Amino acid sequence: MTREAFEARLRDILAERYHDRHPFNLRMHAGTLAPEEIRSWVRNRYYYQTRIPIKDGLILTKSEDPAFRRQWIRRIHDHDGDGAREGGLELWLRLAEAVGLDRAEVASLRDVLPGVRRACDAYVRFVSGHDLLESVASSLTELAAGGLMAERITCFEKHYPWVKTDGLRYFRSRTEQAPRDAAEGLGLVLEQATSEEDQERCARALLRKCEILWQLLDGVEWGARRLRLAAGAQLRDDDGEGPLVVLAERAVQMNGTGREILGLADGSRSVCGIAAALRARNPEPPEVEREAYAFLEEMEKLGVVEEAR
Amino acid sequence: MSAPRPWNLIAELTYRCPLRCPYCSNPLDLAAHPDGLDAEAWADAFREARALGVVHVGLTGGEPTLRRDLPAIVSAAAAADLHVHLVTAGVPIDADGLAALQRAGLGSVQLSVQDAEAERSDRIAGAPVFAKKLAFARAARALRLPLTLNVVLHRENLARVAELIALARELGARRIELANTQYHGWALRNRAALLPTREQLRAAAAAVARERERSRGLEIVFVLADYFAERPKPCMGGWGRKAMVVAPDGRVLPCHGAAELPLEFWSLREHALRACWEDAPGMNAYRGEGWMREPCRSCPARAQDFGGCRCQSFALAGDAAEADPACALSPHHAALVAAREREAAASGGPELAWRTLR
Numbered sequence: 001m002t003r004e005a006f007e008a009r010l011r012d013i014l015a016e017r018y019h020d021r022h023p024f025n026l027r028m029h030a031g032t033l034a035p036e037e038i039r040s041w042v043r044n045r046y047y048y049q050t051r052i053p054i055k056d057g058l059i060l061t062k063s064e065d066p067a068f069r070r071q072w073i074r075r076i077h078d079h080d081g082d083g084a085r086e087g088g089l090e091l092w093l094r095l096a097e098a099v100g101l102d103r104a105e106v107a108s109l110r111d112v113l114p115g116v117r118r119a120c121d122a123y124v125r126f127v128s129g130h131d132l133l134e135s136v137a138s139s140l141t142e143l144a145a146g147g148l149m150a151e152r153i154t155c156f157e158k159h160y161p162w163v164k165t166d167g168l169r170y171f172r173s174r175t176e177q178a179p180r181d182a183a184e185g186l187g188l189v190l191e192q193a194t195s196e197e198d199q200e201r202c203a204r205a206l207l208r209k210c211e212i213l214w215q216l217l218d219g220v221e222w223g224a225r226r227l228r229l230a231a232g233a234q235l236r237d238d239d240g241e242g243p244l245v246v247l248a249e250r251a252v253q254m255n256g257t258g259r260e261i262l263g264l265a266d267g268s269r270s271v272c273g274i275a276a277a278l279r280a281r282n283p284e285p286p287e288v289e290r291e292a293y294a295f296l297e298e299m300e301k302l303g304v305v306e307e308a309r
Numbered sequence: 310m311s312a313p314r315p316w317n318l319i320a321e322l323t324y325r326c327p328l329r330c331p332y333c334s335n336p337l338d339l340a341a342h343p344d345g346l347d348a349e350a351w352a353d354a355f356r357e358a359r360a361l362g363v364v365h366v367g368l369t370g371g372e373p374t375l376r377r378d379l380p381a382i383v384s385a386a387a388a389a390d391l392h393v394h395l396v397t398a399g400v401p402i403d404a405d406g407l408a409a410l411q412r413a414g415l416g417s418v419q420l421s422v423q424d425a426e427a428e429r430s431d432r433i434a435g436a437p438v439f440a441k442k443l444a445f446a447r448a449a450r451a452l453r454l455p456l457t458l459n460v461v462l463h464r465e466n467l468a469r470v471a472e473l474i475a476l477a478r479e480l481g482a483r484r485i486e487l488a489n490t491q492y493h494g495w496a497l498r499n500r501a502a503l504l505p506t507r508e509q510l511r512a513a514a515a516a517v518a519r520e521r522e523r524s525r526g527l528e529i530v531f532v533l534a535d536y537f538a539e540r541p542k543p544c545m546g547g548w549g550r551k552a553m554v555v556a557p558d559g560r561v562l563p564c565h566g567a568a569e570l571p572l573e574f575w576s577l578r579e580h581a582l583r584a585c586w587e588d589a590p591g592m593n594a595y596r597g598e599g600w601m602r603e604p605c606r607s608c609p610a611r612a613q614d615f616g617g618c619r620c621q622s623f624a625l626a627g628d629a630a631e632a633d634p635a636c637a638l639s640p641h642h643a644a645l646v647a648a649r650e651r652e653a654a655a656s657g658g659p660e661l662a663w664r665t666l667r
Contacts, residue, residue, distance in 0.1 A: 232417050232455040234392045236364065246364045246392040248417030248455050249484065251316055303483060303528060 003190050006199050010137075010189075010206055014144045017210035020151075024217040029151060031159025037224055038160060039099050040272055042092075043106050044116040044220050049092045050109070051120045053079045055127040055135075062132035071184060078177055091170035098167020111275060111289035114297055115219025123212045130205065137189050137202035138209040142182035149174045227274070227296060228267035230306040235262070245304045252304050254295075261295050267308030271296055312587040312596070314362040317552040318391075319369060320351065321565070322382065324557050326372040328398050329435030329663040330423065332461050332496035332503060334565045335371060339664075342568075345558040345578060348378040352385035354555060357582035359389045363553075366391045367419075371557070374402035380413045387414020394419065396459075399445030400438045407448050418449050419457040419486075424465070425472035433465065435663045446480040457484040462513065463503040464653075470513045470531075474520040478527055485527065487517065489534035493566045493620055495664050501652040502661045510537055535635035536649045540610060541617025542635070548595040548619060553586055561585035563592060566620035570629055595619050600630055604638040 001009070019025055027033050028041070056075045063069055081087030096106040105111070127135045149171045156163055156171075193199045229235060234246040243259035245252045254262070260281075264274045275292040282288050299305045324339040336342065346354070355366060366386045373379060374397050386393045395410065396419045402410075407418075422442055423433035430439040449456045458477045462470070470487055477485040489510070490496050490503050505513075510533070517531045535542060545552050549563040559576040562568055572591030575584060586592060594600065598611060605616045617633025625634045626641040634641035 230455070231453055234364075234416065239364070240362075244364065248392075248394050248419070248457060251364055301528075306526075 001196070001199060006193065007190060009203055010140060011143065013203060013206050013210065014141065017207060018141060018144045019210065019213040019217055020144065020148050022214055022217040024221050029155045031155065035162065039101055040223050041220050042096050042099050043101055043111065044113050046092055046096065046106050047109055047112040047116055048120045048216060049079070049089055051124050055124050058127045059132065059135045062135060075181060088170060088173065091173060095167040095170050098164040110286055113219045113223045114293045115222050116216050119212050119215040119219055123209065126208060133189065133192055133198060134201050134205040136185050137205040139185050140182060140189065140206050141209050141213060142178045142185060145178040146175055146182070149178060223272040224270045226267055226270050226308045227265045227300065227305040228308045229262065229265065230303055233304060247303055250302065252302055257291065258295055261292050265296070265305050313550050315358070315551060315553050315586060316362065316364060318358045318363050318366045319552060319554040320366055321369055321371065321554060321556050322373040322376050323371040325375050326370060326398065327400055327436055328372070328438065329665065330433060331499045331661040331663050332463065332490045333664045334494055336568055337494055337498070342556065342558045348381040348385065350559070350577060351382050354577055354582055355386045355389035355391060359391060361583060361586060364392060365394065367394045367396055369396035372398050374406065380409050383410050383415050384413040392416045398438065399442035402445065404444070404448035407445065408452060411452050411454060415454065417455040419459050420446055421459045425469045425476050429466065450481045456480065456482045457486060458482045459486045459488065462487055462489045464505045464509065467505050467509045467513045471516040471520055474524060474529060478524055482527065484530065486530045486532070488532040491535060493624065497624060499661055504536065504649060504653045506653045507537065535621065536645060538635060539637045541614050541633035543614045544618040547615035549592045550596065561589065561592070564620065567591065570620065570623050595629065602630060605632050608638065
């Protein structure tokens with residue numbers, strides 16, 4: 001297809017699939033997220049921020065063109081900072097502080113939700129396993145990011161005045177960087193993808209990236225799900241082999257920690273709330289949240305727990 | 310060898326059934342096995358099972374709701390502190406009957422449907438029951454009983470797995486089992502009329518994958534037929550290892566099909582459940598790995614698949630101790646593949662033979 005038609009196709013994909021249409025984002029911009037949900041999003045999205053310079057580093061290795069690399073390496077500086085200015089990672093941690101999170105806890109990545117982790121890792125894996133053209137095409141979600149960032153600043157000022165304005169500097173920096181980055185990426189893609197086949201590969205890469213961003217927000221939403229023992233499930237503490245849940249189609253055995261987590265899943269706590277309660281009881285081991293999340297994901301898959309309604 | 314702990318008791322309360330599905334897993338000579346245990350005998354069995362470690366009982370048949378004493382049987386299972394799961398065709402029981410079973414301690418239900426719409430479903434069932442099945446599902450939902458839909462798949466309904474999954478969503482089921490026909494008993498007799506083509510199976514698997522995306526909260530289980538797999542299934546989780554089947558006549562078996570093997574199983578009419586499970590010669594015939602021959606004996610997969618299905622080996626290889634012919638390593642696998650290719654390719658195929666008392 002022509003260059004113009006190809007560009008229109010890419011923009012159509014963003015209009016339909018970009019995560020600005022995700023229910024969580026719609027609620028954020030409508031001003032209906034609770035402070036705890038804002039905090040969870042900020043905490044989890046930080047993992048995505050940490051993946052960006054890594055995938056940009058991978059993209060650098062795919063090019064033989066010094067001019068391209070010179071231009072693209074700026075993205076890494078934008079995120080990591082340099083001597084003269086603070087980078088996007090630092091600004092995101094400021095946002096974390098501004099919403100009331102502990103900076104070191106966020107930076108430790110210890111309570112990143114599993115769906116968020118999978119989505120972000122999938123992005124790095126995608127770039128690692130595809131060529132320069134597809135990798136750059138996958139970055140074109142930036143085309144829609146500038147507008148979203150501007151909207152986000154307005155929405156935070158209006159709906160979440162408890163977030164200190166200094167925290168919004170990340171969004172401000174991206175309103176300038178994203179359009180510039182997007183224009184560069186789009187230029188390369190439009191120039192190099194001239195065959196139908198390459199254009200199709202680019203469109204698919206962009207779709208995949210939209211899917212990844214969508215799954216990231218699904219992962220954040222999962223953290224807010226209030227879970228409880230499934231209706232009809234029989235919890236047995238009298239079995240000689242340890243705690244046991246008997247369901248219609250299976251019986252599930254668990255250890256003492258699993259039983260403790262299940263006890264916390266009483267329908268009043270969210271997934272994140274369960275992990276936090278477990279953390280409060282077990283201050284030491286660094287993997288408490290990860291274990292709680294992995295266990296609850298597995299139990300939900302097996303039908304042991306369900307969403308309380 | 311010493312007997313392991315059983316977890317699950319499958320209680321075949323009767324072989325009687327108002328349906329006549331041509332792939333029924335009951336024995337071909339089902340009329341020779343009348344209901345041999347009354348509610349009191351079942352109550353004893355449940356108490357003994359609990360003492361052995363069983364935590365779950367599946368009430369099945371035939372059609373268990375044909376038993377007039379079903380409320381007493383459910384109540385006895387619940388009193389024995391077991392999770393009580395009912396496997397039914399949804400007839401002749403009605404909403405009031407289901408509510409009574411719930412009051413007696415029923416924990417969950419599994420409903421069979423034969424296809425996604427009335428005419429086709431009723432044709433396979435051999436009786437006009439589809440509307441009653443839907444009414445049963447809605448009654449279960451109204452009572453908040455966890456509901457599983459079970460569909461046996463074959464040539465005539467494989468094209469509608471998407472519709473079947475949509476039906477499960479609409480009925481508020483928590484789980485749907487889409488199980489391709491396994492060829493034993495009635496199904497083996499009807500194999501040439503039931504076997505699908507590989508293309509049909511591929512299309513169905515793709516449809517299942519698509520529907521999974523839009524079925525949050527619904528567990529979708531898609532079980533491929535042995536005939537199209539390279540490795541056998543861990544039938545029943547191993548012979549006499551996790552589950553026991555009690556047949557209507559009181560015999561304690563390792564699976565539904567084992568009654569057709571030339572083995573000595575014991576009956577609750579003569580022995581205690583513990584003896585039937587631990588000591589009956591048939592129950593010990595294929596426990597563990599001592600009975601295995603090559604290629605199973607040295608196979609690294611033997612701890613996962615336990616050698617597959619003894620009944621299939623007996624039916625197709627003539628000896629239950631042979632490797633399951635579903636396994637690509639079995640010397641009898643080629644014959645199974647040849648039958649699959651020949652019968653699946655035959656367009657039209659022979660007429661189905663519906664289950665009947667003869």
